Amino acid sequence: MGETMKRLPIADPIRTSEILHHYHLQAKKSLGQNFLTNPAVINSIVTTAEIAPGDQVIEVGPGIGALTEQILAQGAKLLAYEIDGKLIEVLTNELPADAQIKILHQDVLQTDFNKDFEGYFDPTKPVKVVANLPYYITTPIIFRFLESGIPLESLTVMMQKEVADRIEAQPGKKDFGPLSIAVQLDMESHIALNVPPSSFTPAPKVDSAVVQIVRKAQPIRLPNKDLFNKIVKVSFAQRRKTIYNNLKHLVGQELQTIDDLHELLRAAAIAENRRAEQLSIADYLKLTELVDAK
Template identity: 45%
Template sequence: MQNTRETIKKYNIQLTKSLGQNFLTDFNVVKKIVNTADVGQEDVVIEVGPGIGTMTLELAKRAKKVIAIEIDKRLIPALEDNLSGFSNVQIINMDIMKADINAITSEYDSSNIKVVANLPYYITTPIIMKFLEEDTKADMMVFMIQKEVARRIVAGPGTKDYGALSVAVQYYSKPEKAFDVPPHCFIPQPDVDSAVIKLIINKEPPVKLLDKGMFFKTVKCSFAQRRKTLINALYNTGGLNKSKEEIKEILKSMGVDENTRGEMLSIQQFAMLSNLLYESSL
């Protein structure tokens, strides 16, 4: 493993706070992340934000192919130099939010595609949701993210961390937190603790929906005003065009108390609620 400090000095790399650049320096953490992703000889790995290639090196040793997507062009020379000994690494200088992941992976078998990334904290959720919503062919994703966000992703109904992000990620995958990573494992040290999560992508959604758009709109409205009851949250947020009485009747038909808050509903109950709201709009 290359010395991160020496590489930064050698290439005179000025880390950019706006890009959320915190480079991993602990090789044990790197190995634990790659082990969590269970990377093997047949796997094609998409790595987001490889930086100077600290984790890319370990991925390249184990995977069939590594596609490293890095937004910062200043890091490309160091990345290319550090990975020059590997013919199975493709480096792409691009903003991941503008990338067509399916086009990039079109030639590979979907059952062997994995995503591994140390994500910048300022854009964690948009990147995760991009991979999930665009129906990329990956069957597993492993992300290092802010510990607080990891708690929200894996949270269940009735907990303070449970919210729209929990429901959205759990609609597309089965998330689990793998382990925590303290700030001293990075250069520069972030102000928060980090955690590694693993998402096993659902081959089929866990619930049957009449309208996917209505489902996510219902979830978003339900958590928009957490302190309010579900009836008031759904009515006040707008977009559903339902009276309080209509919402009350729908909840009653589900056996849900009218004073219930959104955080108490499971993903199955949200599916039932959105289906009933959709049917009543026809």
Template identity: 40%
Template sequence: MSEARPGFQREAKKHLGQHFLHEKGVINKIVQAVDPKPGDRLVEIGPGQGAITFPLLDRHGALTVIEFDRDLIAPLTEAAQAHGRLTIVHRDVLQVDFTALAKDVEGTDGQIRLVGNLPYNLSSPILFHALEHAGAIRDMHFMLQKEVVDRMAAEPGSKVYGRLSVMLQAYCRVVPLFKVPPGAFRPPPKVDSAVVRMVPRAPGEMGVQDPVRFTHVVRAAFGQRRKTLRNALQGVADTAMIEAAGLRPDARAEQIDVAGFVRLANLPTP
């Protein structure tokens, strides 16, 4: 299937980072990975031309989508009538309060399940925005640039282990699922994509006592990757604090696991 759906414009909008998924095999794998159950509150970010939307509606019967492109609202509304009950939130996803949305969407457990083929130019801001509402989210299944997924799931010592890895893994279990080739999209992007599952951790499992402090420590540590913790964290944590967290002051940020950053950030500041 390579043509646009009836009622939809053929061309994607480059300034919105649109790449429309069309490969049925990939779509089926995503729906199987989500595996919606009765009572689930499904929310899709950026439905585009409905490649994932309509199969999810066929499977689940009800879906809320967040779409910024006003030209997609009418064709999505019309096409959805043959598949199920579609609720469209016409807003920038970064302005959507997921916690409030979880209270508004019908369901049983008060949490939403996020799904989406995220625009590459907004993927990190959307991920961090979701983290701010992790308590209202049961899980997330996102398609992103493969390079980003590699960074999300990277372990200490990896060349791509960094701030994104630590911040996401502190709050979520990150599980890469499968790679998606450029040809699965129209127009094809210049990079491989991948689908990842993120499951927010329970508050007691995270261990982060002060999210603002934790963010500050991680950002400073990775701000200049070649510096040791002693130098990178000047003004944020002194040598005594670094050692009190069980870390070596001469280590670099990419050598420290998530638990180490949590211990350091939880220490009382002088």
């Protein structure tokens, strides 16, 4: 490929176009591929992530390496998960030969992080996730990292604006739900940047946002996380129903009788006609504590 193109960052539309042409590539809708072709946005992601030399960084869906190239330029040690086998060759050829990168042709939702880290990442040091996430599985990926048990310091990730709003949502807002709660338990989050469809090739039909999610200095302690997650899931099972009607599904499982449910809500000082999104995280913690004590 031409020397001119080599001098351009991968995110430059000219170089992206030449790479796609050279390798006979097209964005795969089935994998939610939209190549980021706005160097300014990529610089903002890298700056927001505060990547320092030697940082251990995970990238999901590196694509043709536009963001990857700039993460590596900061001196990070990178572990990249790419599910599209055709892109492994592109990444291997287009990224610097001396780059500190381990590329895995694996699904991040199915992989074993401990095994992937072995001999590469120091398991005692924190990990940052920096990625332009595939939009169709953004939520499962975020849950995967939050529940992974790895020493996660932060996630700086591009996602659909609608999902970003759900992460940020507070109790009482229609977007508040299980994702909001899962993130806000352990992490602080903010939308760092709104990104228009024109920043991608092909342009998606939705607006995007870069969200930074950082671990709290003092995460909320959960003595019974499985029970907490179950109560949250049941509470939001049918959003239009009241909390009482949704929690009836616990009767015969965590609760013995319907009277126990009335007593539970009374003890938690939660009105039976409230809906799941109107409850605070503290309310869900109280419900968990009361059920766990039965």
